[in-house]
Amino acid sequence: MTVAHILKGKGSEVVTLRPEVTLSEVVQVLAEKRIGAIVLVDDGGRVAGIVSERDVVRVLARSGPVVLEKPIGEAMTVKVKTCTTMTPIEEVLTTMTHGRFRHLPVVEDGRLAGIISIGDVVKMKIEEAEREAREMREYIAAG
Template identity: 70%
Template structure:
């Protein structure tokens, strides 16, 4: 199973913003869309950065509410780990666990094509376990 499979099930829509958007605008989009992270894109459709709810909480704690008027580009993570459509799910899980982040942009040919969350991976793992259990039940019943 790979990242492409997850995106084929959940879809590849990604909410993005330009790095010039303010943190207040970013917070508004996160709340409105009920999402945990937003990918910031460059003019070519590539990943310029990512910002999560956790990133915003940290910058607010450090700098106060006035930071909400600053461009999101000042608070985003710029060294973004990404994956491709062919990345195996177990590799993706290891990368996210090691890096302690919950969202990973999916990039193909330098362009953003999707976003995978830890919730997507957990859902996939549960579905796989259920399929395996059903196969085992069928095997036992046929025996």
């Protein structure tokens, strides 16, 4: 299974902001949309960075509330790990586990095409295990 299978089920809509916004604006959108990360994109739709709830907590602990009115650049990750729609789910799981992050932007032709979360991957793996177990029971019952 690939990332395309996940996006087919959940869709490719991604909440994005421009890299010039303030941390306060990012926090507001995270809360409003009830999401854990926001991808920051440039004029061409290319990933410029990502900021997660963890990033917000870390920068607030380090710099205090004054950082809320500063550009998001102080909190965002600029070397963003990404995947494509053809990336196998196992590879995504390994990347997320080793990188210790929960969100992975999907990029096609240099542009943002979606985002997947560790929850999306776990859900897919559970569905796959349940399907395999069902097929095994059916095979045994038919024998």
